[in-house]
Amino acid sequence: MNRKGWLLRLELPSNPEILCVVRSAVMRLAEEMGFSTEDCRGLTRAVDEALTNIIRHAYDGRPGQPIELLCRRVQNRAGNKQQAGLEFVLVDHGTAADRKKLCGRSLDDVRPGGLGLHFIEDAVDVMQYTSHAHENRLRLVKYFSNPKIEVKTAKGE
């Protein structure tokens, strides 16, 4: 993976105590990029929930495991229009997620758990998960003023 051209690159341990630090960084970055206050909160929540899922599920709560978080500006061409946005990529080397479970549960069932993916899907336009050669990668993109959500899962790249 080419690490050049990223606005932000963090190497994190899988420790819950680090989440507040990441939230602060993501919030500030989204503000600097010019997202609305609501979108900044949503993006921060999405990245936080993605990290939480890695800590809880990929690493089964084991602290000190490696997580990489990268962020960069992206341009998407849709027809004649260019869309600017912010892309986050989270990389871990834990257990790959079950793709069948990579969608938020129904909210009609009031019970604890299973809300994290719903929070992510609610906040971003693109959620793409890949797993290849012991490397899991979650890509999240939020475009400026685009409500369309695209969810993709793919094996390898």
Place this chain on the structure above:
Amino acid sequence: MQISTRRFDKTVILDISGDIDLAHSTEVRRMVLAEFREKKTPRVILNLHDVNYIDSSGVASLVEGLKASRDVGSRLILFGLSPVAHEVLQISRLLKMFEIYDTEELALQA
């Protein structure tokens, strides 16, 4: 995150400050469930005025507390929700599931 307890006759107010996230939600869950299951407190009020952030594990702790309160015929009440906390419960479609008040005074009167 910090939690302090104010105990009245049949009511306990838990004043929570900080972030209810993966690092701290288990403590909130433990304290709320203990009030209902062990201390048989009829009414538990959570002061969320100084809570800056709630993640999905925090919401799950609140839902578990709500279910525990219903199991024993008690009440779980929230007040002082920040915009962030309000937004999270709204996205989760849980706003109507909880008793929520703006102020401590209103929560105590309920």
